Amino acid sequence: MSVPGATRIAYTPERLLAVAVEVFNLRGYDGTSMEDLARATGITKSSIYHHVRSKEELLRLAVSRALDRIFAVLDQPAARTGRAIDRLEHVVRASARVLVDELPYVTLLLRVRGNTATEQWALERRREFDRVVATLVARAVADGDLDDTVEPRLATRLLFGMLNSAVEWYEPARADATADLGAAVWRLASAGLRRRPAGS
């Protein structure tokens, strides 16, 4: 992973973060040392400490980036007004775009386990997001737009489990079949895969 001549690259905090996230995703956060980060960036550990106080600060910056984007979705007008089922559809589609746009950051966020204070905080923020979505699902059930066969929290977990699984297989390079990940997820979650006779 070391870049020949990389010592001559001026490392911006942004660039340092991008490389750190790449290494965290490859080796796991716990499995990554500051030495690994120094090797991957081609700059010294003390140069890294010039930008951040610790490995955990890099993790916090990275998961914050993903969380800020994903929570911004909930503030968009289409997520805040209108029928619950339409707001839910918007949240699913917009979250899919965040996942694709910020793939390494969202990947890291979803792999966080909770061994540090930062990880605990990220898990709590994720639960907060899930609670908002579960409330939308419950409201759409109350509106009569969603079926009540699957309990709202379970439905939320399955819906976002399906979407979030994309961090494990989404390939930006061959995005043809997955061009609109959000559309495919919403299609499957709302209508299911089973073919119905025309007109039903």
Next chain:
Amino acid sequence: MSVPGATRIAYTPERLLAVAVEVFNLRGYDGTSMEDLARATGITKSSIYHHVRSKEELLRLAVSRALDRIFAVLDQPAARTGRAIDRLEHVVRASARVLVDELPYVTLLLRVRGNTATEQWALERRREFDRVVATLVARAVADGDLDDTVEPRLATRLLFGMLNSAVEWYEPARADATADLGAAVWRLASAGLRRRPAGS
């Protein structure tokens, strides 16, 4: 994680594996050292080496256990004969049972990243499983039982993405709402969440 007086417990290979899997899932495979395993089991590293040659051998034993169970599903009569959509339903429901029954082992399998030969092998086996399922999905589309709006490989990934996400949130202790994980997954994937007028 150390167990007081654990040195007096006779460690069977099975029990050693169970503890190792627990630690791998907590700290990540890369982030776990043989020292960590010795601490968690309360036995010495040389006692561990009496059972296995390496950390990677523990990983291989653990993911093999999950893979053997999951591939056994494909050999069951209900997965091999009958209409493709019914075979698919069986595979989803039986895979959900494997996930619940072998939760720590399946969790580890799904977190494998591919940094070692064992991980590469496990990933290849997972891809093999996905190919078999994608073939079933494609056949069910050809039979006219599944809609062709979502491409079969993408549908397979979303279907199993949804199911596999359960390793992150399934709680055996409060299995009430998730009692039949496979039924909920199949319900959502086949019929979707959207409520349809009675009789359609």
